[in-house]
Each structure stands twice: as structure tokens, then as C-alpha cells.
Amino acid sequence: MEQCKCSTQIRNLTVHKRDGVIIHDVSLDVHHGEIMALIGRNGAGKTTLLKALLGRIPYSGSIVFTNPKGERVQKPRIGYVPQNMVFDRSTPMTVADMLCANLSEFPVWLGHQKEKRERANAMLEKVGGYHLLNKRLGSLSGGEMQRVLLAFALEPLPDLLLLDEPVSAVDRKGIEVFYDLVTSLRSEFHMPVILVSHDLSHVQRYATRAALLDRTIVVSGPVDKVMRSPEVQEAFGLKLAREVR
């Protein structure tokens, strides 16, 4: 355990809300360069766990972030790609506004610095979002939006990438492109990724490890092993049978 090249160590994490315990005693390790899939039924606490990782809700227990050199990171940079991000689509804001606001302190209402604009465009090209820079945020399609959010999440390079149902609004072709991209990021930057997904076929194809959450971690390990575990078979029974065949 001491030698573990962990990126994120979650220990005994418990979240209470007014109507009771949402998740309890969650302990989970996410390593550098692995895609950890978080699976579980609706209401199992997946989003709650992500919110705790983001520091958005109070919790007990501990979350420790470590960089690839093994040094502890106090204020981790987290790349977060939310599920169907809710925002005001009528806001007069371009993709460049959003990316430049993240890249620099120079206030975007005064315009963008040329160099930051170019960097934003380079980020977009990297995620396959060509020609999106000057589009209004509210006019993007589901797939385009996810690419912009991924570009946003990747700069500055995060200590942990959180993907919450990242492709639920994306068409089939877009899904493949998106996951290929995430897979290449993983190998390029050795970035740890937590992926929340309902779709077990995606999980089997793209994740390296998996954890089944049902208020606590029921089973976790290498993705194939977890998928074959009786707990997952039971939780997803029918679905898995179809997928495997």
C-alpha cells in the first residue's frame, strides 16, 4: 500500500445529507494512467462522489491527491466534464470567451489576447473541435459541447480528470471519437481518469479498472474481473448478459 503510485486515495468517505446517508465508507484508489470506471444504478451516489472530489459538498473521511512524482498535491487541479451541462443557452458568450477566461486573468469582456486565443484554438483542435472558437456556446451540438468541455478541462493539465456520463448527449460516432481521445490522453500524459458511465459496453472497452458503487464500493478491480463478478452480474444482470454476447 505504501508503494502505491496512487493519484487519488479516497479513504472512508461518507456524505450525509438531510435525508440521510448518501454514500458511506467509500475507499478507492485511482492510479496514474488508468481509467477508473465508476458504475452503479441511479441513486447509487456516483455524482455525489464526484462532487465530494470537486470539494463541492461537505464530507467526512479523506481524499489525498498525489502527483506522478509521489508528492502530495494540496489544491489539485481537476478537469471536470459534467453530464449534460445545464447553463443558460441564450448567454452571449463564445467558445473563445469560455476557454480564454480559463487560460488567463485578462478579462474577456475587454477581448482576448492573441496568444491565448491561439492556445485555445490549439486545445480545440486537439479535441477535434475545429472551427468552434467563434461559435456561441449556446449554439453547440451535444458532441461539440463535450469537446469544448474536454478542452476546458485539460488546461491547465489536471491532476485528475472526472468524466460524468460524458457522452450521454453525443451521437454514436462522436462517442468513439471522444473515448479515443480520452484513451490517448491517458497514455500521453499518464493522467488518472474517473469515468462515470451507465453504458457497460463503453466501460468494458475503454476503462482499465472499474468499481461498483452502491452507497459504498461493492467491488473494485481490473475491469474484466469486476464485470464478471457476481455483484455486477446481479446489479446489471440482464444488461450484461446481452452485452457479453
Add this chain to the structure above:
Amino acid sequence: MEFLYGLIDSLLPFEWTEFAYMKNAFLAILLITPLFGLVGTMVVNNKMSFFSDALGHSALTGIAIGVLMGVDNYLLSMLGFSLLFALCISAVMSSGNSSADTIIGVFSSTGLALGVVLLSASGGFAKYSSYLIGDILTVQPPEILMLAVVLAAVVLVWVLFFNRFLLTSVNTDLAASKNIRVRLVEKLFVVIIAVIVTISIKWVGILIINSLLVLPAASARNLAKSMRSYHFWAIGISMFSGVSGLIASYYMGTAAGGTVVLIAAAIFFITFALGHVGGKNRVR
């Protein structure tokens, strides 16, 4: 001040600039309107127009507290109360127990009713009814200076913190993931609204101050595509309505605040039509 008066005389040699009170009002308008245009952009983005309205109403209680404490200048008591009021609303809202418009509605009515009760108990409400519609023509040079200072301070905050305001308004989780202290940013914004509403309420009036904050930005949204053009239009429309409203009110003998708001409202409807005819979502 003499220099500015001289400048107005030489640049704008019209009948309406002959009087000192009109010169003062003109200068005040030139400071208040860009301030409101600027801050209004984020008020509309954050869907906080009801919130700023409630703050305007709470000014009445602020005045009443000032009267009870026996101070001559109500600005400090108004400012103190509206800051407290604003932070209370935002604290109750972020506890997430009830819906925002209900909470704001409750606070708004309480602020208004408390003000009316306290003022009527301490010698009659009528004396203070001028605060309801405001009077820009009564603005004095020291107050103009104060407006200039506030404008400078808000512009500075807008330069230093705007990107954080923007990302927080898009999505708080996303902002938090970039280590933006979301709660702090939200509080800072609430404080800015409280300050600018309070310091201008005497001249703009409790009943219409919110229109001045919301209308220019709402019109700008009909035309703008990016944050830069949004700010450009909001400030431009705000200043245009302010100046033309002041001049029109002089020649028509109407209340300045109401005239300014009417012009801003007319611009809103025009931009609304333009935005729809132009199909801004596709073309721009």
C-alpha cells in the same frame, strides 16, 4: 468641477446645460449609466434581476434605520442594511432549502414593509416618498465624486475578477474544478450589486432602479454574440438611454428617472425585434 462645467458649456452649448443642476445631473448620468450597464450584464446572466429589485426595496428599511438613529445622511445606514440584507439572502439561497424566487420574494416584502412601518411610526412616510422615484436633478458635486470613485472601483473589480464571475455564472461545479472559490465570488458580486443600488437609489428611485440595471443588459443580449459585444452594447445602450432620457425629461418637464427607463424599455423592444428578425442564433 469648474473645469467640467466649462467643458460642458463649450462642448454642449444648449439650453438644457445652462443650469448647474442640469450639469450635475448630466455628469451623474455619465457615471451611473456605464456602472449599471456593466454590472447589469452579470445580473442578467446570473438571473438575479429579482434579487437586485429586492435590494432596492430594502433601501427603505435602511433609510428608516437611519432616521431612528438620528443621522442626517442615510447613505451609511442604507449601505449597512442592504449589505446585511444581500448577504442574508445569498446565505439562505445557498443553503438550497427553498427556491430562490420564493426566498427573494419573502425578503423583498419584508424589507419594504419594515421600511414603511418604521418610517410611518417615526413621523410619516410622505417625507421619504421622494426616494420611491428619485430625483437626479438634486445630485451635488461631492456625490458626483463618490459616484466616480465607485465607478472606478467597480471597473477595477470587473478587470480583476470578471473571468471568475463568468465561469461561476456558467456552471458552479465547473468553476470549482478550476479552484475558483465559488462562494466567495458569489458574495463579492452580491456586495457589488448592494453597493451600486444603494448609492444610486436617491437619484434613480426605489421603484425604477432595477429597470436601469436590467434593461440595457437585456437589450444587449438581443444583439450580442460574445462577452465583448455584450458589454459594449449594454454600456452603450445604458449611456444612450441615460443621456437622451435626461435631455428629453428637461424639455418635456417629466421625471428624469422614469424617462430614462422608458427609453431603455423602447430600446429593449426594438432590439428584441431585431434579434428575432436577424435570427441571431444562426447568422451571428
